Each structure stands twice: as structure tokens, then as C-alpha cells.
Amino acid sequence: MSELKLISVTKRFNQVVAVNKLNLEVKKGECFSFLGPSGCGKTTTLRMIAGFEDLDEGELLVDGEVYSSSYKRYYLPPERRDFGMVFQAFAVWPHLTVWDNVAFPLQIRRIPKVEMEKRVKEALQSTGLSAMKDLYPSKLSGGEQQRIALARAVAINPKVMLLDEPLSNLDPKLREEMRFEIKDLQRRFGFTILYVTHDQAEAMALSDRMLVMNSGVVQQIGKPLEIYNEPANKFVFSFIGLSNFLKVRLRQGKAYPLDLEEGNPISHEAPSELGDVCYAAFRPAEVDLVSGSSGEGIPASVARSTFLGDLVDYRISIGNQEIRVQKPKKNGVLRNGESCRIRINRIHWFPLD
Amino acid sequence: MVDIYTKPKISAAQIVLLFSILVLVVVVGIPVILIFLTAFFEDGKLNIPGFLQILKDPDTYQALWNSLVIAFGTTLVSTSVGVFFAWLVARTDLPFKKTMKALFLVPFMLPSFIGALAWKVLLSPRAGYINKFLMVLLGLDTAPIDIMSMGGIIVIESMYLFPFVFLQVESALERMDPTLEESARISGAGLLTITRKITLPLVLPSILSGALLVALYSLAHFGVPAILGTEKGIYNIPTKIYERIYSSGGSFRAIRVGTILSTILVISAALILKAQDFLLKKGKYQIIAGKSMRPMLLKLRALRTPLLIVSILYIGITVILPTVTIFLVGGLKTYGLSFETKNLTWANYLEIFRWKMTKDAIWNSVYLSLGAALVTMLAGTMISYVIVKSRPKGKFILELLGVLPFSLPGTVIALGVILTWSGRFGINIYNTPWIIFVAYVARYMAFSLKSNSAALQQVSDSLEEASRACGATHFQTLKNIVLPLIRPGMISAFFLIFLPALRELTTSVLLYGPTTRTIGVAIYALNEDGETVRAAALASVALVIILIGETSIRKFLARLQKQE
């Protein structure tokens, strides 16, 4: 069953299109992420769903009910949408204690005292804040403040939880921890998550499905692994994970790196419809490196080898082009300037721009 | 090969520290100590009963009470007006916001005693133009409005002090993270609930700090009560001190009464500052956003135009009406005539530049404020550098002394300076411009310290260390890095001193001699002598000078900011 539905939603700011004809359905209980570079329209989309921005065109339905509609000239103000929302800068009220922050949305709704206390307690408990309920937010760390914001959002038991880059102000270690906590809260309270982030690792780790966006236009919608393994276009491929784009010449279904057209091809299964020259795109981990100048594969040399601990990071020269390769250290280490042969396991083909 | 470098016993830093302490002790420390000594000791003996007796004197007691009532009332009115207009400008869809914001700051430029003079002309019960008009219009026997009363003093002071609150609250509202309000909205609260429960409590620290500035200022303010109250026998502490000293021809007994009242003032001011510290510490939280977004604006709908008219009327009444009045009165051939072209003349204004008394006053004010601004700025830079940057032992003495100027009302400084520089230490500069100069330096040291240390705190230590690592000595680093970087702070300190000093009255009025009147003193004296037209003409000239000063400085500072 679909909880949230956007139909051809468009938003402009002073003639600039921020979101263009967005269609989307999010299922009940799903964790759905909006991923894209800053300014791509993901935050604007979330703010339209929250009700802070009106739609210029299109319709927003929640649970089958119209919340915003440019056709019916209808718009439900944010305070009546019963959503939970967490912001990047925490937005906890510094003049209220932890308890009062969390109780605020319930007080507004005039929930009876006994019921209210029960729900605040539960929200505090599930975010691990029970011991700090009488403190003021300024006494707490960033992570704890964001937990207050989470507790405040779950206290009303919302159908939908909107999260706008909630972890980007936290340090990496805490970010990882909080990611799990958000998932746990979802399990306990059963809300639908809409999550906005520019961090691809965060989106992939958290989401059931996600949407990649650029300049207001949807690039791909799908499960994280699907998007990682089968990117719809060059933008998606380069935005998610590290990527290599090697220019190759296509000849009879074989692909040769530019300027190395006499040797072995990097692939025997190149598509034919991309013209004479195109990009062979692949992840740094999809390259096998073998030391030595003779043997199978494409001749190459190590331009730079950097020891990063678990992984060794290489810049490899192939003709006049350079690619990036990352291999676990346990597979052995090649030195700067060493000759090697490479083989690429999995290639995506994209036309030249 | 081993190079050795041994530290000298006394470093240059310590010499600068000692010199800084010396400056503060001489300029601020000794005058304050002398005030306390004179207040509590008589003939070298502690005299508490004498102290209490003066306080019990109904005359002084009444002045103390009036001071408190005026301060309290003014604070209350200024705060309400300031918060209301700040909210209107920052949080509603009021039209022409930018212009309105600039207009609400104009009352700052108008010296409040000139404003008071104008309002006396308009609303004095005997001869006020508006009163007379209303009496004719409504057929009344007595004036409907008496501006020369406690209420009048409070209203007039508030008119010119509310920008303190407006400025603080408006900028807090503008810089506030909009998600603080948005999260209340998504929690289910409507705009009015948000304003009441979230917005106002969050800007409370700014409201308080603006309010306390008003309280501090009005508690020890001389100009408005002197012009509106004295004639009716309404005195506050500064005007009472002035009255005692002048009616007795500067007798020591009168000065002693003054020191006792000053002691009360200093204690009250210190309490207010303490309260500010306490309240601000309690509400010390960041509400400023990292990224700026448009805040939610309340749609005024039908009230939009009426509220715009209210705002414009307010500015018209508080700024334009008194200014126009002053210029018109200044041009009258005789006071009391109606404002018709045939009754007006340019000669009065030209007279100001010919007559020795007014000519001297303008000249005195200009060079005294320029000199005091320059010296205070430089001394403040040195002292701030020692406080903020170098860390020699004994720095805490300086920090302690550095706070002192903030809690010293102008009247107190004047008395302290009289006690210090009338020959007690072998230097008698009483009745010379120098005594006013010394008083200005003491009075405005606080501004200089504040502006300079704010600028210095922006210069991170690593900027200096980077220069040392590049081979520059400490002195070269100061010259090449520190001074250029704090130049804007120094320049703004200069103007923060120069402009108020130009129109200073509270301190100068206790220190002037026959040839050392300042603009403020001259206007006040002319008004006292019943020379209302001449007072207004001089005030008009002063307003023009101030206006030119303010605008050119604003332009200059804006250009400077663009460069940085």
C-alpha cells in the first residue's frame, strides 16, 4: 500500500526550476532516501512534502488523502500534517529542557497528562535520553541533541518521518552509530522514513529504496545495490562510489584503450551502438592487477601507489590515461613505477558527452 | 657550534603591561577611589553616619527615587516599543522593510537633550505650540499635555533610547535559525503559539541585554531631566549633583554630597551589569543558523497598511517633528511668534558662527572630541592587546581595571576628575579644556576597549605565529600583521568615541569653565537663560554637523568593509 504519492510535482524559485515533474510512490513502512549533490532539489522536495513550500504544479497525497494540490488550489499547513521532522542543525529549543522539548508537540495537541507522560517517557527511553530529561540542550553533545530531535519527532507517533541531512553535523563515528539508531526507532514505531542526504554511503546503508537526483530531475529510483551495480546513466555511476571512465575505441565488438589499439582489448563484449569512441566505466575494485610486463591483459604501469591500511590505492597509467584501482593489502602491494597488466571484470558503457 | 639566546629579565611585554596598568589607574582608578574616599571619609575618618544623613535628606532621597523611577519607566517603554518594531520588521510582511529598518535607527542620531528641547517647545504647559493649538481647538483653559513631568521625561527618553532594544532584537530575529520555528510548526503549533512559546523566549537574552543598556543609560542621564524636570523641581541624581555644585559655587560640601550620590549610582550600575551578566549567562545559547534560509513571515493581511502607517507616524513624530521644530524655532525673530515666513530669518544661524560663546563651543567640542577619540583609541588598542594577546603575569590587574569604565556613569567620571585634577596631586587643570579632555578619555575608554578587543579576538594566534616562523620579530609582526588586521576595529573605536563626544553633555556640564563650553553645554546654558531661539539655532547647527558626521562615517565604514 502506498503511503505517500507525488504526482508530477514541480517547484520554481524565480523562474529557476528546482524540482521538475517529480513522480514518486513511497510504500508504508519503507525507508526511502533522496540522494544528490547540494542544490539538486532534494531538500526542496522534502520541504514541499513537509508543507513549508507550496507546489507550483502537481499533487501530493498521503494515505490517499490530498495534502497539497496545485489543481485544487489546496494546501494543508505543516502544523496539521502530523509528520515528524528532524533537521540538520538539530533545531532543539535551547530554552526548554529535554523533557519539555519532547513534550511540546503533545502539549500542542492537548494530549491528557497521563498519556503524555507515558509517551514522552517512551520516546526518551528509546533514544537513550531518560537520564538527561531535566537538562537543557546546551549542556548536551551534538549527538545527544540530535537524539532529542528524534525523540520529539517520534513522540506524536507520526505516520511519516522526514529527515533532512540529520547526521551531517556529527562526526563520522557517531554518524554510523546514529544510522543504526534511526533504523531501530523505525522498527519500534513503524513509521515511513523519507531521508535526504548527499552522502551516498549513508543513503545506501539506510535505505530500502532510494532516488538519485540531479538539477531537479530524477536520475534513477531503485534498491541501493541495484543502483550501485546497474546505474542508469553516467551521473549515477559517478555520484555513487569511486569511478573510472576510460576512453576506448570500439572495433568489431572489441574495446581498446585509446592509443593502445594494437594490443589486447579490454573487452570482447562491447556494445555496438555507441559509435567509434566511448567510455568504459568501472569501479576501482573491479580491476585485477598482475605484476610484470608480459602475459594476459592490458599493459600498464603504477603511477602512484598509496598505502591506506586495509586497502592499497593505485593510480595506474594506461597509455595516456590514468585510472584508479583499490585492492585489499592482503593481495600484495605493487610499487611506484612498476609495470603491470590489468584486467577489468565488469564494465559499464557510456557514450562520450 | 652552539648558539645561545637568553631571555632578558624584563621583557618588552612587561613594560607595556606596566604602562597599560598605569594609564588605567591614572585615568579611571584614582578618580573612582577618590570618589569613594570622599563619600565615606571626612577629615581622614570613616564617617558612615554622615553618609547616611545625606541619604536621608528628603531632597537627595527624592532625587534617588526619581532616578530609579525614570530608569525603570524608560526601560519598560523602550523595551516594549523596541521589541514590537523589531518583530514587525523581522517577522512580518511589512512593506519597505529595509527602509523602515534604517529609519528606526535614526533616533540614535538625534541627541536626546535636543529632542527634549524640541518637545519642551511643543508641549510645555505654558507656551507649548501644540498645547496652545489644542487649547484653542478644544476650548480648554489649561494645557492638556504636560511634558515637564516624570511621565514626560520617561516618554521622551524612551523615544531616543528604544533603538538599543530594536537593534539587538531585530538582529537576533534575523540571524535565528529558521528551523527552530519550523520544527515547532511541524510539531503542530500555529504561528501565534510559535511566537509566544518559541520565538520570544529565544530572543529573550537579546531583549534583556538591550533593556539593560537602556536602564544603565537612563539611570545616569542628565540631558532630558535637566531640560524637562529642573524648572518644575524634578531632579534625578545627575541633575541634583549639578544643582548642588552650582548653587554652592563648587563648594567641597556640595562635592561631597555629589560623591555620595555618585556612589549610589556606581553601585546601581554595577548591579545592573551584574544582573546582565547573570541573565545572559543563563540564557547563553546559540540560535544562529549555519545556512541562511528565509524565515516564516506572518502575513499581516488587512493590518499591513495600518501598521505601516503607524510605523511611519512613529518616526515622523519622534524624529521629523522635533527636528523641524528645532530648525524653525532657531530661525524665529522672537520666541513665541508663529512659524510664518515673515517671522523667520537666516540671520540667527549665521549669528552662531559670529558670536564668541557659540563659536568657541563648536570649536571646543570639535577639537576635544577629535583629541579624546584619537588618544583613547590608541590607549585602548595597547591595553586590549595586552589583555587579549600577551600573557604576562599580572594581566589580571589589567582585566579588573579594564571592566571598571563600563560601570561608570558620566556624572561620576566628572566628579572623580574634579577630585583628581584640581591640584590634589600637584596638577590643577580645573577650568581648562584639559579637564574635559581627561574626562572624555575616562568616559569613552570602555568603548575603545570593547571595539579593540573584539577586533583582536578575531586575529587568531596562528596568524602571528606564522609571521614569527617566517622570520619576523615580535615588533615586525605587530606592525605588519596585527595592526593592519585590527585597523577596522580601531577606526570604528575612533568614531564610537568621536561622535558621542561631539554632543556630550552629562560630563561636560560639571566641568566647563567660562571659556571651555562645549556644544552641549552651550545649548543647555542658553536654554537655561531663556534664550530658546539661540539654543535652537545652535542645536540646528549641531544637528547638521552630527548628520554630516554620521553619514560620511557610515559611508566610510561601508567602504572599509567592502575592502576587507
Place this chain on the structure above:
Amino acid sequence: MSEIEFRSVSKSFGTKQVLKNLSFRIHPGECFTILGPSGCGKTIAVRLIAGFETPDRGIIRIGSTIVADGSKGYALPPENRNIGVVFQDYAVWPHMNVLENVLYPLRMQKVPKEEALQRARAAIKQVNMDGLEERLPYQLSGGQQQRVALARALVSKPAILLLDEPLSNLDANLREEMRFEIKELQKSTNSTLLYVTHDQEVALAISDRIAVMNEKGEFQQVGTPEEVYDQPANPFVFRFLGIANFIPVYVKEGKTFLTSNKKEFLPLPTKVQREDGIQAENLLAACRPMEVELSRTTGPLEGKVVRKALLGPIIDYRIDLGGTIVRAQLQTEEGSRKNLIFEEGDSCGVTFSRLLWFPRNGEGEGTHG
């Protein structure tokens, strides 16, 4: 290119002792990194060499010059030490343009104008900032400002270059690029470089030798990146150089058992058995997440997937190994290829491509990342 030596250097602030009897030598032309947690005193070491602080005790020598002797109370002022310093906050002077910033050290050394200009331009080119000479710092990005700081530090050809967390204010991509540039610059200018950081990745990537410092300001291990990474001296070093798994085990009759559930663990290598200290009953088996190998079979050890996080190029699992949580990571491509993408709740076989053994004395267990 100069040698740097610390001889029993101690430094306290108030009652807090930051460095205690610290001795080490940095070879001429070496890139030496002090790696440690924040607040461990590594910055103080840099400031002592630069001359911004003076030691309470001990001697600091740069080349043949003793620049500070705590016991005799003398110290050469910073401007006479011929050093280049790059700070965490760049410390580029905001009122000078790029060229003026870089010219400044030469001006202070009274280098003739023509030569100074030529050298400054060369230094600016070296950090790829040519064309931006007239820009003021506020018109530059963080990375560009840091390049100006580098050029300024290098232009006077200092004997030693001190870098105090120079990259921590930059974003990840820029950090990666800059650390390579720093390394190249050091090689081309042949200066001795002391780099201070809490980021093990930068330390591993650029150093000739790394000194790992603990919270008390003591060196735990000094060695090449491979040495400290592969042969950590103790659990602290192991933990500080990356995400670390510690599995508490005990030894009984030559066999090892998991402390958490008393089930048999992997056999103890004979080499480890012979080494001193390891006869102890309680041991910690340590490994990196990438050294944990998962399989669809259930041997030799059995684990259960508690958490799974797809991090783009890497899949990160928390595996419950008989009550001890172990973190395992593999490249997403490898996982897809070998059918090793588990869901939470799945069982899996666990083995280790490599294990390190430490005596256990109250050290923590489980994952430290």
C-alpha cells in the same frame, strides 16, 4: 634538510604534564609523522620545535644548533630558527594577497627584491596557484588557502617543515589530493618534514616513519607505515591505525577457547606459542575487518550477521561470533561476485586471513573503530 633531535624533553601546563622525557630523532630529509589522539601533546611537540613554546626540561636540536635547553632556560626565538610552519587553520594573512603572503618571509630575510619576486612566483607555481597571485584570501577556497600557506612555508627554503594537521579542515577529496601534493613537494625540496595528525590514513599514505603517541604523550611505537600497521607493538597501536577487532580468548592445554562462550577457537600458531608473554592464559586475538573472511558454509567458526550496512564500495557487517561482536568488511564487487551479500539474521562461516595475538590485561574486547 636538517636533523631534529629531542633529548628528554618535558613540558607541563599548570599541573598537567603534556610531554615527559620524550626523546627521538628525525633524520635529514625524512617525512616523519606523529600520530595520536587529539590532546595527546603532539601539537606541543611541533610548537616546541617552532619556538612558540619552551621546554621545561630537555634539549631540542635542529641540525647542529641547540635551539632550546629547558634546564638552562634559553630558547632561540622562532624567527631565528629557519623553519616553515603550516597550521590547521591555514593562517594566511587576510589583508595580503597571495603574492604578498608568499613574499613576506623573503622580505623579512631582506632578500633582494628581484630575487624575492622570482622565488615567490616559483613557489606559487609549485603549489599550482599561478594565475591567482593577486587574489585575496577570502576569494580562495580552503584548499587554495592551504596551498598558499604551503608556498609561504616553502619559499624561504627552510631546513625543516612543520605541518600541524594541515588537512583536517578540508573535505575528503581535497584531503586526498593535498596529501599527495605535500609528499611531492617534500621530495622536490628535500626538506625534513614533521607532520602531526590524528588521521591514520594520511599518516600511512605520506610518512617515511610514523611515531604513534598515546594520550599521555608517550611514543608507543616508531616505524615505517608497514611496520606499525602489520606489526603493531600493542593493542593501542593496532586500534589507532584503523578499525580493530579484538576477540578475547583463553588458552587451555595448548588449545584456545572464546572467552564469551567457552567454545573452541582457532589453533594458536606455534610461533606465537613460543614468544614470550604469550604463554599467558588470557589472550586477545586481533584483526582488521577486511581480514575477517565470511563464507556460505558454516565452518570453521560459526557466526550470525547482526547488522549489515552497504557503504557503496564496501559492505560492512557486524558478526556475532559466540557472543563477541566482530566487524567484517569486503568490497561490494567481491561480495556480489562471490555471493557473500548476507541479510541480517543469516548464519555464516567465519575464518581469518590473519590474526595478531596480544596478551590480555584488562584491554577491551569486541570492535573498536
